[in-house]
Amino acid sequence: MESVSPNIYVYDIDATVAFYKQLGFEVAGTVPDHAGGLTFVMMTCGAVTFMFQTFHSIDGQLPIVRRENGGSLLLYIKMKGIRAYYERIKDIATVVTPLEKTFYGATEFSIEDNNQYLLTFAEDE
Template sequence: MKSVSPNIFVTDINRTIEFYKKLGFSLTTTVPEEGETIFAMMTCGSVVFMFQTFRSLGDELPTVLRQDGGSLLQYIQTNEIRKFYDQIKDKVKVIKGLEKTFYGATEFSIEDNNDYLLTFTEDEK
């Protein structure tokens, strides 16, 4: 295995693209290239997220719930976590502020515009 890139199903893909741009992600691919977007790939450093509309699923993959949010938490390692937190804390819904965990990492958690949780972490020296 080489990598994992979650494909996150969303209701409003354009709103999702704008949200993730606030976090520093860049839009790298859309399908289709013109017209109504049903799929987008976004990257930030070596982190890759794919977003796809529920509507584009049709009847495929019936086990995918057709609702935003879920029991999946994206755990994202980053650098300069305190600087990043200060840059975005007033632009997003912070669920858990900066804290040092019992296992030594510094973390914070936010909720994206689709009710998915993102936890950012850094092993500060």
């Protein structure tokens, strides 16, 4: 195995793209829906790739994907330059856990994205 790229289901894909752009992600690819909007977006930041897809686009096709926005998903993102990044985005997103040194030696902070998913950023300092 070499990487994992989660496909995260959302209701408002345009708001999600706008939010993740503020975090430094760029759009790498899109799939339009029949009405001319977007149904799928791939976004990257460094070596991290997230895919976002609308719940509506899979209506009835994947019954196991039935949760509401948010839930018990935590995306753990290892990075470099965590302190500068924290200062850059702390007022953009809801900070759940401020910058702290963990018992296992990582420096981390967690935010809530616009879909109530939890993102934890970590650096081994």
